[in-house]
Amino acid sequence: xxxxAFLAAAVVCALGFAGTLYLAFYRAELDGLxxxxxxxxxxxxxxxxxxxxxxxxxxVYSLLYLRKRQPRHDDIALAAGELAVLFGxxxxxxxxxxxxxxxxxxxxxxxxLTTSLLLWLTMVGYVLVRQYGGAGSExxxxxxxxxxxxxxxxxxxxxxxxxxxHPQTSVVPGLQGGMRAAMWSSVALWGIFYVLLLRLxxxxxxxxxxxxxxxxxxxDAGLIE
Amino acid sequence: xxxxxVASSRVAGIQTGEVHFLRHVATMAWKDLRVELRSxxxxxxxxxxxxxxxxxxxxxxxxxxxxxxxxxxxxITPGFLWVAVLFSATLGMARAFDRERExxxxxxxxxxxxxxxxxxxxxxxxxxxxxxxxxAVVIPLCWFFFAAPLFAEPLPMLALVLLATAGVAVVGSxxxxxxxxxxxREVLLPVVLYPILVPLFIAAIKGTxxxxxxxxxxxxxxxxxxxxxxxxxxxxxxxxxxxxxxx
Numbered sequence: 001x002x003x004x005a006f007l008a009a010a011v012v013c014a015l016g017f018a019g020t021l022y023l024a025f026y027r028a029e030l031d032g033l034x035x036x037x038x039x040x041x042x043x044x045x046x047x048x049x050x051x052x053x054x055x056x057x058x059x060v061y062s063l064l065y066l067r068k069r070q071p072r073h074d075d076i077a078l079a080a081g082e083l084a085v086l087f088g089x090x091x092x093x094x095x096x097x098x099x100x101x102x103x104x105x106x107x108x109x110x111x112x113l114t115t116s117l118l119l120w121l122t123m124v125g126y127v128l129v130r131q132y133g134g135a136g137s138e139x140x141x142x143x144x145x146x147x148x149x150x151x152x153x154x155x156x157x158x159x160x161x162x163x164x165x166h167p168q169t170s171v172v173p174g175l176q177g178g179m180r181a182a183m184w185s186s187v188a189l190w191g192i193f194y195v196l197l198l199r200l201x202x203x204x205x206x207x208x209x210x211x212x213x214x215x216x217x218x219x220d221a222g223l224i225e
Numbered sequence: 226x227x228x229x230x231v232a233s234s235r236v237a238g239i240q241t242g243e244v245h246f247l248r249h250v251a252t253m254a255w256k257d258l259r260v261e262l263r264s265x266x267x268x269x270x271x272x273x274x275x276x277x278x279x280x281x282x283x284x285x286x287x288x289x290x291x292x293x294x295x296x297x298x299x300x301i302t303p304g305f306l307w308v309a310v311l312f313s314a315t316l317g318m319a320r321a322f323d324r325e326r327e328x329x330x331x332x333x334x335x336x337x338x339x340x341x342x343x344x345x346x347x348x349x350x351x352x353x354x355x356x357x358x359x360x361a362v363v364i365p366l367c368w369f370f371f372a373a374p375l376f377a378e379p380l381p382m383l384a385l386v387l388l389a390t391a392g393v394a395v396v397g398s399x400x401x402x403x404x405x406x407x408x409x410r411e412v413l414l415p416v417v418l419y420p421i422l423v424p425l426f427i428a429a430i431k432g433t434x435x436x437x438x439x440x441x442x443x444x445x446x447x448x449x450x451x452x453x454x455x456x457x458x459x460x461x462x463x464x465x466x467x468x469x470x471x472x
Contacts, residue, residue: 066465066468066469067468118420118423121420122420122421124416125416125417125420126417128413128416128417129407129413129416129417132408132409132412132413133404133407133408133409133413134407134408134409135406135407136406136407137407139403139468139469140403140404140407140469143399143400143403143465143469144400144403144417144421146461146465147396147399147421147458147461147465148420148421150457150458150461151420151421151423151424154424154453154454154457155423155424157424157450158423158424158427158428158450159423159424159427161431162427162431
């Protein structure tokens with residue numbers, strides 16, 4: 001992505017987020033049961049999509065890295081892994097605020113909540129390994145991401161049998177009118193925002209890696225202590 | 226010229242078929258177990274730790290029944306049992322690989338003619354046997370302390386225990402091997418291991434409690450689930466181990 005395109009996307013994102021506020025609060029119909037509380041839905045669900053997008057990105061690029069050993073794949077995996085933790089935190093926080101309004105409790109051990117929590121914990125584990133594992137941790141974290149990917153269907157299956165309290169909702173495809181517009185524009189904007197953040201973080205990761213490589217070479221050459 | 230000799234014999238080791246492969250696995254597992262049986266270090270500390278976890282849990286979760294007796298409900302005993310097994314297994318797997326690191330024998334193992342997947346499976350089998358020995362202490366202990374009818378349905382119980390143990394041993398060996406070279410591996414091992422083991426943990430606990438309340442069909446369902454879990458992770462482990470331990 002060229003620098004201009006990046007800036008243009010950032011501007012679209014900034015204006016668009018103001019636009020979704022308008023769509024969500026003025027154009028989308030007020031929910032008959034939850035009233036204004038339901039507005040968090042437009043952000044909660046969009047962030048949940050981003051959590052999955054970031055996790056999948058991390059898994060795919062980890063796999064590529066383990067196969068091909070190209071450090072640039074690892075940079076993307078690292079960036080996506082950190083973003084998954086970020087989006088996951090937003091999902092869990094907005095989700096429990098919504099849960100408090102809708103079910104009158106902050107947390108419920110329902111299948112979806114538990115699966116999201118476990119997915120988030122796995123990604124936190126990934127970032128912890130990257131942060132504190134020291135040299136060689138990128139390979140290890142790559143292995144972890146592959147295992148986590150294998151694990152997702154097993155977690156979902158076991159947790160839904162363990163806990164089948166709530167019916168599986170299919171709210172998102174069935175939305176109408178203003179709600180639909182607010183929902184999908186929010187998802188699209190968060191998608192752009194995710195790509196922008198991913199790009200920025202990947203660049204930072206690459207810069208960090210190159211700096212470390214340069215330092216190593218300078219050490220070898222005796223230029224620095 | 227030692228290098229070509231090692232390389233050619235390694236190729237020969239891979240190519241001579243399944244029997245050789247299994248022999249490598251057995252050699253590796255037997256090596257680990259022999260080291261352990263001489264010192265009994267891991268086994269004793271693991272068993273003691275597991276017993277201690279069970280005792281500590283009993284302070285937290287036992288409740289007094291109407292006639293003043295302390296009882297554990299059928300839903301709780303499996304939790305005592307499996308948390309104790311899982312925690313003690315974490316100690317054991319970390320230690321098993323620490324040994325290789327301390328004396329730098331891992332390099333020797335990787336240079337040996339045995340295929341790496343055989344090394345890995347040998348490690349996993351060694352861990353499996355050690356965990357089974359710990360379970361041979363902890364399961365009777367749960368039966369003894371909480372009067373839980375753990376032996377009422379021996380066949381499904383055995384299947385459940387063996388499959389869950391195999392799953393922990395396989396996944397644990399991969400992660401312990403991967404972490405061997407990283408800093409602060411003691412704290413990172415549980416951090417990365419437990420989220421992956423959650424489905425296994427749910428299946429083991431639910432299966433055991435189904436047996437305790439006398440619903441063997443329910444237990445067989447979880448046994449089949451464990452079979453799928455084990456198969457999935459054995460494949461994932463064999464597939465990734467090679468690329469994860471390359472020096």
